[in-house]
Amino acid sequence: MTINDTQLQMTDRQIKRLLKADNFYGRKLKEQGITGVRSVEEFLRLPFSHKQDLRDAYPLGLMAAPEEEIVRIHSSSGTTGTPVIIPYTAKDVDDWAEMFKRCYEFAGITARDRIQITPGYGLWTAGIGFQNGAEKLGAMAIPMGPGNTAKQLQFMVDMKSTVLCATSSYALLLAEEIEKEGLLDRICLKKGVIGSERWGEKMRKRISEELRIELYDIYGLTEIYGPGIGINCRYDQGMHIWDDYVYMEIIDPVSGEPVPDGEFGEIVLTTLVKEGAPLIRYRTHDISRILPGECPCGSTYPRLDVIQGRSDDMVKFKGVNFFPKQIEEILAMYPDVSSEYQIRISHLDRRDTLRLYVETNGTVNFRDLSERLAQEVKSRIGFTPLVKVVEIGVLPRSEKKTKRVIDERYE
Numbered sequence: 001m002t003i004n005d006t007q008l009q010m011t012d013r014q015i016k017r018l019l020k021a022d023n024f025y026g027r028k029l030k031e032q033g034i035t036g037v038r039s040v041e042e043f044l045r046l047p048f049s050h051k052q053d054l055r056d057a058y059p060l061g062l063m064a065a066p067e068e069e070i071v072r073i074h075s076s077s078g079t080t081g082t083p084v085i086i087p088y089t090a091k092d093v094d095d096w097a098e099m100f101k102r103c104y105e106f107a108g109i110t111a112r113d114r115i116q117i118t119p120g121y122g123l124w125t126a127g128i129g130f131q132n133g134a135e136k137l138g139a140m141a142i143p144m145g146p147g148n149t150a151k152q153l154q155f156m157v158d159m160k161s162t163v164l165c166a167t168s169s170y171a172l173l174l175a176e177e178i179e180k181e182g183l184l185d186r187i188c189l190k191k192g193v194i195g196s197e198r199w200g201e202k203m204r205k206r207i208s209e210e211l212r213i214e215l216y217d218i219y220g221l222t223e224i225y226g227p228g229i230g231i232n233c234r235y236d237q238g239m240h241i242w243d244d245y246v247y248m249e250i251i252d253p254v255s256g257e258p259v260p261d262g263e264f265g266e267i268v269l270t271t272l273v274k275e276g277a278p279l280i281r282y283r284t285h286d287i288s289r290i291l292p293g294e295c296p297c298g299s300t301y302p303r304l305d306v307i308q309g310r311s312d313d314m315v316k317f318k319g320v321n322f323f324p325k326q327i328e329e330i331l332a333m334y335p336d337v338s339s340e341y342q343i344r345i346s347h348l349d350r351r352d353t354l355r356l357y358v359e360t361n362g363t364v365n366f367r368d369l370s371e372r373l374a375q376e377v378k379s380r381i382g383f384t385p386l387v388k389v390v391e392i393g394v395l396p397r398s399e400k401k402t403k404r405v406i407d408e409r410y411e
């Protein structure tokens with residue numbers, strides 16, 4: 001997916017805006033002698049921008065429009081360190097709402113829907129993004145915000161909400177409560193719009209089956225507007241990204257070189273029309289790939305596969321880059337194995353070996369299962385693991401984040 005002429009011209013305008021504003025980024029570009037971008041080659045030579053740059057620009061160093069044009073800021077909550085502040089002009093807010101409206105439309109949501117919004121409101125971009133898009137569409141927004149499950153259920157029943165916007169974990173919690181309270185026949189939900197965190201196919205299936213709704217994944221991050229820069233369509237074959245607002249590249253996270261469509265790598269985004277805080281080649285650290293070919297829906301907006309994880313999670317084995325998520329997806333295809341697993345990579349007898357531990361109950365043939373899994377990994381990811389099948393309950397479990405990958409090669 002190479003940048004096209006229109007996108008190049010838009011990026012050129014973004015660079016000129018930054019230079020003129022002489023903001024944090026403008027000065028950086030000037031230092032490197034960049035005055036604009038005219039060709040694909042020049043685009044690929046533009047420096048990446050990083051989250052750390054955004055932190056260094058705290059509080060308002062990213063501002064690229066006059067103060068009187070800035071109508072709002074949002075902030076991304078870093079778990080560590082300085083927060084990032086993103087200023088928005090009225091046009092930025094409106095563009096974002098347009099994109100979000102398009103997301104709802106791709107999900108088949110209309111002005112007659114009632115949209116219950118459970119993500120948080122405040123400094124971050126979640127709740128208010130869902131809200132602005134709903135209002136732009138002309139739907140009825142029900143701005144609940146997170147928590148207070150009893151009230152969520154009451155409103156869901158009484159207001160006859162037809163769309164639920166939530167994180168996957170909160171959607172699952174609500175689904176379980178609805179089942180427990182026996183409310184399934186009294187709710188009118190048809191669709192769920194779920195913020196794109198990393199979530200497994202099993203969880204997705206559970207939410208969609210328990211609530212009897214269609215699920216849509218929405219993509220976005222605070223640095224680039226917020227959620228709403230893309231969503232999957234009803235064919236559910238990747239998320240369409242609105243490349244008239246945001247240009248998307250996939251790069252090898254180590255070399256920084258672009259990878260061909262269909263290959264996994266790090267998502268890098270360039271805003272094309274942003275005024276308040278344009279970003280050029282911003283490294284998201286999210287890992288996915290561009291799906292080649294056409295979507296059955298006929299839309300030509302490029303498609304992004306499910307987010308596989310963070311570039312920090314990438315594992316390199318025998319020249320193949322892969323992500324734990326890919327192993328999870330394979331295991332989810334096998335009803336005989338649990339969702340627990342562990343990957344151990346070691347360097348033994350002068351060669352690298354990868355052992356994959358999986359759990360099953362005692363009723364299947366361990367050897368047969370291990371061969372089938374090894375073949376599946378070989379054909380889908382490209383290397384053959386040594387699969388070790390163990391009884392359910394043997395692998396370590398912890399409430400928070402279980403360490404799935406143990407790399408002993410460099411110890």
Ligand code: ZN
Nearest residue numbers: 233295297299
């Ligand atoms: Zn489509």
